[in-house]
Amino acid sequence: xxxxxFDRIDEPGLNTLAxxxxxxxxxxxxxxxxxxxxxxxxxxxxxxxxxxxxxxFQMGKKxxxxxxxxxxxxxxxxxDESEPGTFKDRELMQxxxxxxxxxxIIASYAGGIDRSFIYIxxxxxxxxxxxxxxxxxxxxAGYIGxxxxxxxxxxxxxxxxxxxxxxxxxxxxxxxxxxxxxxNPRLKPPFxxxxxxxxxxxxxxxxxxxxxxxxxxxxxxxxxxxxxTETSTGTKLVxxxxxxxxxxxxxxxxxxxxREIIYGLAGGxxxxxxxKLWFPGGSSAPVLTAEDLDVPYxxxxxxxxxxxxxSGAIIVVDDSHTVIEVATKxxxxxxxxxxxxxxxxxxxxxxxxxxxxxxxxxxxxxxDLDIMASVQTQIIGNCLCVLGDAMAMPIGSMIxxxxxxxxxxxxxxxxxxxxxxxxxxxALGVADEHAGPMPVH
Amino acid sequence: xAAPPAVAAPPAVAPPPAVAEPSxxxxxxxxxxxxxxxxxxxxxWDDAVDLTKDPAVVPDPxxxxxxxxxxxxxxxxxxxxxxxxxxxxxxxxxxxxxYGWLSPDAxxxxxxxxxxxxxxxxxxxxxxxxxxxxxxxxxxxxxxxxISCSLRGADALYEAMLVAAEExxxxxxxxxxxxxxCDIAPMASVDGDYVGPLxxxxxxxxxxxxxxxxxxxxxxxxxxxxxxxxGARAQ
Numbered sequence: 001x002x003x004x005x006f007d008r009i010d011e012p013g014l015n016t017l018a019x020x021x022x023x024x025x026x027x028x029x030x031x032x033x034x035x036x037x038x039x040x041x042x043x044x045x046x047x048x049x050x051x052x053x054x055x056x057f058q059m060g061k062k063x064x065x066x067x068x069x070x071x072x073x074x075x076x077x078x079x080d081e082s083e084p085g086t087f088k089d090r091e092l093m094q095x096x097x098x099x100x101x102x103x104x105i106i107a108s109y110a111g112g113i114d115r116s117f118i119y120i121x122x123x124x125x126x127x128x129x130x131x132x133x134x135x136x137x138x139x140x141a142g143y144i145g146x147x148x149x150x151x152x153x154x155x156x157x158x159x160x161x162x163x164x165x166x167x168x169x170x171x172x173x174x175x176x177x178x179x180x181x182x183x184n185p186r187l188k189p190p191f192x193x194x195x196x197x198x199x200x201x202x203x204x205x206x207x208x209x210x211x212x213x214x215x216x217x218x219x220x221x222x223x224x225x226x227x228x229t230e231t232s233t234g235t236k237l238v239x240x241x242x243x244x245x246x247x248x249x250x251x252x253x254x255x256x257x258x259r260e261i262i263y264g265l266a267g268g269x270x271x272x273x274x275x276k277l278w279f280p281g282g283s284s285a286p287v288l289t290a291e292d293l294d295v296p297y298x299x300x301x302x303x304x305x306x307x308x309x310x311s312g313a314i315i316v317v318d319d320s321h322t323v324i325e326v327a328t329k330x331x332x333x334x335x336x337x338x339x340x341x342x343x344x345x346x347x348x349x350x351x352x353x354x355x356x357x358x359x360x361x362x363x364x365x366x367x368d369l370d371i372m373a374s375v376q377t378q379i380i381g382n383c384l385c386v387l388g389d390a391m392a393m394p395i396g397s398m399i400x401x402x403x404x405x406x407x408x409x410x411x412x413x414x415x416x417x418x419x420x421x422x423x424x425x426x427a428l429g430v431a432d433e434h435a436g437p438m439p440v441h
Numbered sequence: 442x443a444a445p446p447a448v449a450a451p452p453a454v455a456p457p458p459a460v461a462e463p464s465x466x467x468x469x470x471x472x473x474x475x476x477x478x479x480x481x482x483x484x485x486w487d488d489a490v491d492l493t494k495d496p497a498v499v500p501d502p503x504x505x506x507x508x509x510x511x512x513x514x515x516x517x518x519x520x521x522x523x524x525x526x527x528x529x530x531x532x533x534x535x536x537x538x539x540y541g542w543l544s545p546d547a548x549x550x551x552x553x554x555x556x557x558x559x560x561x562x563x564x565x566x567x568x569x570x571x572x573x574x575x576x577x578x579x580x581x582x583x584x585x586x587x588i589s590c591s592l593r594g595a596d597a598l599y600e601a602m603l604v605a606a607e608e609x610x611x612x613x614x615x616x617x618x619x620x621x622x623c624d625i626a627p628m629a630s631v632d633g634d635y636v637g638p639l640x641x642x643x644x645x646x647x648x649x650x651x652x653x654x655x656x657x658x659x660x661x662x663x664x665x666x667x668x669x670x671x672g673a674r675a676q
Contacts, residue, residue, distance in 0.1 A: 009670075010674055082618070085619070087621045089621075094664075122530075122534070123630060126634065162530065164570030180522075180524070182568040243593075247626065248669020248670065249668065249669060283619075315589055329591055333618055
């Protein structure tokens with residue numbers, strides 16, 4: 001497969017304008033500016049490209065939702081890549097920042113937008129410096145500013161550094177943070193396309209999505225749509241991490257078997273180990289087991305398998321780790337990052353951590369798994385944003401798929417802590433078969 | 442017939458005290474939860490509710506002295522946005538860069554330049570992990586302990602890092618959520634420079650390099666790492 005985003009990505013100096021232009025950079029922008037806004041939008045719609053940040057919404061449609069007219073409109077590039085396991089945007093911004101800048105200019109032209117922001121997470125200071133230099137170069141060359149390349153299109157671009165909060169990757173949380181507030185998500189609707197940054201229509205896209213835009217313009221939307229599957233077009237950067245021999249970013253054509261990514265590209269788990277479970281789309285995606293390794297890696301096939309492609313981050317866990325260990329790490333992360341605005345998320349993540357700790361300390365009975373599962377179902381869909389769901393979905397799927405292992409773990413932990421055998425507790429007949437000791441606290 | 446005794450004779454043997462039968466399914470006693478004043482588990486939970494104090498107002502620029510470079514940085518940041526509130530995070534970053542941490546004085550200085558109340562800026566500063574409102578060292582070491590790194594031994598690395606920097610007040614070691622570099626797991630961000638994959642033995646080297654003012658772990662810097670995708674190199 002011919003690489004699109006990762007084509008000679010390691011070329012020295014690709015982060016500078018000179019090398020990028022020598023490779024044909026900003027040619028797509030020149031081509032786009034000779035077309036009308038509607039023609040550019042038609043190309044993006046024809047490409048069928050779906051958002052690469054997590055939700056997988058069609059980018060062209062998102063632009064077409066923006067109201068027409070002369071009001072202030074904003075484009076915000078979401079570079080707050082905080083989903084555990086995801087690191088594709090980091091490599092793109094570090095090695096080819098002009099690709100993103102060019103994509104933002106073209107997308108803003110299609111949407112009739114004249115102000116843009118890049119919200120980059122504060123931890124990526126090195127990448128932010130590179131991006132800032134690239135924006136400066138593009139401005140000096142006349143690609144950013146008033147009347148770009150003598151067209152009617154004008155655009156300003158500001159790089160905004162965040163300060164470390166997972167929730168600011170959520171689009172409305174990001175907008176609040178960009179407005180200088182705590183990054184609390186907002187009620188939707190109104191959606192950002194109607195009322196976003198500074199209450200104005202706002203287009204928010206991920207770094208990878210916007211970086212693909214110059215290539216769509218170069219190849220033509222219809223040509224781009226030939227790559228991948230019918231509903232998941234194009235290529236995707238996949239970040240493979242965890243228990244694999246060669247972790248890293250790989251550009252794949254959407255629709256190839258997941259096994260090919262995990263075993264073929266990333267080398268599979270260490271020798272003598274087996275894949276136990278894997279997250280197909282960042283830590284927020286429901287987990288899949290070793291039996292699901294042949295699921296085609298695209299948006300719809302993964303949705304059919306009960307999970308999601310998300311940000312395209314595959315985390316592989318081999319059989320040397322327990323499910324409890326993974327679940328506890330996740331739950332602690334989401335409890336720490338919950339902004340606290342909605343009760344089901346704030347309390348649900350917190351109590352899930354406590355219940356997992358209870359299992360580990362040998363105080364739990366299988367009834368705790370039922371309670372924990374019911375907490376997860378009560379979080380999903382009940383909050384302003386999906387942070388709580390992002391914990392509830394993987395934890396819920398772990399309880400569902402690994403119940404025998406979890407029950408065995410509970411038994412072992414009780415033995416370790418000297419809490420007495422589960423059978424004795426059940427024999428007391430306090431309740432039904434999932435009986436546990438009466439609360440003593 | 443003998444009259445009944447007026448007072449019942451005390452029983453010869455006192456009944457055994459009512460003690461619950463110890464059983465093998467009792468949950469062992471939990472360690473007591475550390476408590477702060479007023480029984481709270483959260484230190485300083487009532488700091489902000491001193492009702493005798495007036496609410497803090499926007500500091501008077503005439504009496505709040507702000508270093509010129511900090512003022513210029515903040516004003517430049519404010520000028521970049523349609524709404525000056527947006528500059529609060531860049532401004533707090535700048536103040537933290539200057540003073541090392543966001544002391545009440547530092548926040549007051551930012552507030553004076555931005556014409557905001559210190560309470561507003563404190564609410565922002567306490568939301569974000571990278572803005573620190575308690576004193577910290579000159580150097581930050583963030584050890585990623587999230588899922589991908591912990592699968593590859595990040596917890597041991599964090600412990601080793603804590604031990605290695607124990608004696609040094611200039612180095613603040615924190616465990617951090619996913620830093621977005623799972624390809625070099627387990628990893629750490631040392632003053633913003635990503636290094637990995639690390640072993641527990643590297644902890645001492647990081648501390649030594651920081652003390653000597655060298656580039657930390659030159660060979661393990663993320664900047665020098667080529668792409669993992671073989672196709673990206675071959676073409």
